[in-house]
Amino acid sequence: MKAVVWNHYGSADQLTYKEVEKPTIKDKEILVRVHASTVTAGDCEIRTLKFPFLLKWMLRLYFGFLRPKDVILGQELSGEVVEIGQGVTKFKVGDQVFGSSGLRLGGYGEYVAIPEKTQMGIITHKPEFISYEEAAAMPVGGMEALHLLKVSQVAAGSRILINGAGGSIGTAAIQIAKHYGAQVTAVDSDEKLDMMRNLGADVALDYNITEFTTLEESYDVIIDIVGRSEIFKSFSRLNDEGIFLVANPRFRHKLLSRVTKLFGSKKMIVDIASHTEEGLNELLRLYGDGLLKIEIDKIFPLKDVAKAHHYVESELKKGNVVIVVKESI
Ligand SMILES: NC(=O)c1ccc[n+]([C@@H]2O[C@H](COP(=O)([O-])OP(=O)(O)OC[C@H]3O[C@@H](n4cnc5c(N)ncnc54)[C@H](OP(=O)(O)O)[C@@H]3O)[C@@H](O)[C@H]2O)c1
Structure with missing residues (x-):
């Protein structure tokens, strides 16, 4: 599959668009064909490890001590379920989904394997009334x-x-x-x-x-x-x-x-937000009632993730920057 791979802590120039192996799923995981993802300030901070000392070293232990090893960035995503593990109960093939994969990341790839219930993020059903692009930029x-x-x-x-x-x-x-x-x-x-x-x-x-x-x-x-x-x-x-x-x-x-x-x-x-299904449903309700607009500034194709990261760091971004994955391959 096509993906943008992260192999160096630092500049977005090092993000590489290339062919990688399609992920396989475990028992309680779903395989999502990604339609859209985003570039948040948080994605850029992870890429550059722009964090306090302790967190920086914890992330190095998690992603790779000297360099991240073929990691696919992208926390937010929307897409369609194309395969489910035997233990999956919440989703079926063909479901439209969206959410955040937390530090599992993976949004900048054609496919991503995600546990149906994950401590690191939250994935839920995407209603028809919201586009893949807006859904990706919501969570x-x-x-x-x-x-x-x-x-x-x-x-x-x-x-x-x-x-x-x-x-x-x-x-x-x-x-x-x-x-x-x-x-x-x-x-x-x-x-x-x-x-x-x-x-x-x-x-x-x-x-x-x-x-x-x-x-x-x-x-x-x-x-x-x-x-x-x-x-x-x-x-x-x-x-x-x-x-x-x-x-x-x-x-x-x-x-x-x-x-x-x-x-x-x-x-x-000081209180860290946890990503919950209730939270996503409340955002969907507000969106559905016309009370929450998802402000999208620019949309980039998957191959231009590096340009999108530069744009987010340019101090010009208004609202959200979206990456279209499926339609751009
Ligand atoms: N996105 C998330 O969901 C999330 C969740 C938890 C924590 N965080 C953290 O929260 C921070 C912000 O996240 P975000 O996604 O909202 O970032 P963002 O989309 O980049 O928005 C931050 C905004 O702050 C503006 N800004 C920069 N310097 C400023 C200043 N001195 N005074 C007032 N405004 C200023 C920026 O404008 P200019 O660039 O034009 O200066 C930009 O519009 C990040 O550090 C992120 O890691 C984010």
């Missing part, structure tokens, strides 16, 4: 957005600021927060302001012009999706009982979450 950013909004108890009338709102998590978070009745301030770069307003943001700010921590306004919830704001200045913009969250927590955030559990009324919450 990871969408579930992270849902999780952050639930943990912070955003509700009708909440004032929320989302920093880094123009990407995969942020575009979903703006819309879901509006659905919950919140008043949303979205922060990102200039090119994304119109898109964020169109998705429902009440206020859209360019971070190159306005440093949100210097504003007069205060918020019930601040979600720093990129984790680049200064923590204490961000805390100063929280109302009493306000909550601060980041999507990519570092050690300093975890430390502060412990401290704020014990002292003060403002809280830093």
Whole structure:
């Protein structure tokens, strides 16, 4: 089968489009013919091992100490089940599916073998009403957005600021927060302001012009999706009982979450999203009711995965970048 293979930690130039062996399935696995996948910021971070020291070395143990060994990247995917193992009960051949394969990855290949129930991600049925491309771009950013909004108890009338709102998590978070009745301030770069307003943001700010921590306004919830704001200045913009969250927590955030559990009324919450069937179903419901649009910026064919990774790293991406697999081979 055709796939894009990852053999070097570092530049996207090293991703190679080539013929590889088609995967075989175990008893409780399904074989999916991939129709679409995506390139998320997370995929680029995995490729370059842009992580804190400990996680970086744990990932080296998992993928390969000196280099990843013929790994096929791509966490998000949609496709059709073409084969099932004897122990599979949830799926049958011909089912349309979508989800996230977590660290099993595999989206940048014609076929991927996935356990029907996996600790690392979640695969479920794809309804006809959503395209393969949109379904592929829904799970990871969408579930992270849902999780952050639930943990912070955003509700009708909440004032929320989302920093880094123009990407995969942020575009979903703006819309879901509006659905919950919140008043949303979205922060990102200039090119994304119109898109964020169109998705429902009440206020859209360019971070190159306005440093949100210097504003007069205060918020019930601040979600720093990129984790680049200064923590204490961000805390100063929280109302009493306000909550601060980041999507990519570092050690300093975890430390502060412990401290704020014990002292003060403002809280830093660090809580990792788990990928669940309920989460995916809730996103599908919102999509089906016209409350969640999947913002797709560009679509690349499988052979151009390296170009797509460069594009995601170019700071131009609005929302999501999709890879079409089946139609492009
Ligand atoms: N995607 C997921 O589901 C997921 C799940 C868990 C954790 N995470 C982590 O969360 C982080 C964000 O994920 P994502 O997929 O949403 O990334 P993304 O699609 O790249 O979106 C991030 C957005 O933040 C903007 N940004 C960059 N610097 C900024 C700054 N200083 N102030 C305000 N905005 C800024 C970026 O715009 P410019 O590029 O134009 O600057 C971009 O639009 C990543 O580190 C990822 O690993 C992601």
